[in-house]
Amino acid sequence: MxxxxxxxxxxxxxxxxxxxxxxxxxxxVVFLNPDDPIPDAGNTLGQFGRDMYQVMVATAVVVDARVRRGIGIGVEMAAAVTLGTPVIVVAPRNSQYRSDVLEYRGVRVTDYVHPHVAALATEVVEDFTAAGRALVALAHRPKASQPRPEWLSAALTEYKDHVLDIDAPMLQALRKIESSAPAATSTTA
Incomplete structure (x- = not known):
């Protein structure tokens, strides 16, 4: 929140x-929390870079798609695909982004998954317990990243060069990841 x-x-x-x-x-499981504040809240590129860094280092991004979400989650999903990080979407049947039957643009669609979710998700699951199982299944999958666009590279560079060294919650999470092998990491979206 x-x-x-x-x-x-x-x-x-x-x-x-x-x-x-x-x-x-x-x-x-080590949770990377995008809601933890960074030391310099005025560094908006650094804040965005922190979110993207978490997406980059996570085993997977777990998206809460039980209800309608905003632009940030969509950007994080797209960045995850670019960075080779799997995306696990929790979208229960007959919720905002998933429906057994949908009447849409004059057509009846069965087993509907929102196009953006369908295109970006590695796994679409019913609940958070299933997301945990998917997280473990994906933990050893090699990342196959795409070429990074400039907007993503700039944000990651800003964060790593100017924020990471003073970002206590993130440094603590990284220590947990390094000390608990093998650990599954998840950034929440």
Whole structure:
């Protein structure tokens, strides 16, 4: 949750994190939290770079698609594909991005998955426990990244050069990742 407006939204909580951990057992899961503040909140490129860095170092990006989401999650999904990071989308049947039957533009579609989700997701799962199982299954998959666009390279460079060394929550997460081999890492979106 980013602020008061999100109090009424369906967002990640400890419940969802516990379900991912349960599904991934016995593997350790380290969550990279994009909501942790960076030391210089005015460095917007650094903030964006932090989000992209988390996407880059994660085993997978787990997307909460139970309800409608915003532009940031779409950008993180597209960046993940570019960086070779698998995308696991939690989209229960008959929710915002997935439907058994959809009447759309005068056509009846069965087993519908939103086109952006279908194109970018490595896995579409029903719940967070299934996301944990998918995370483990993808943990040893080699990353096959695409050429990086300038906007992504600039953000990653800004973050690594000017923010990472003073980003205590991220440094702590990186230490956890390094000390718990093999660990599955997930950035939440």
């Amino acid at each position: 980013k602020g008061a407006a999100d109090q009424q939204r369906l967002c990640w909580t400890d419940v969802e994190r516990k379900e991912v951990v349960s599904g991934a057992a016995p593997c350790d």
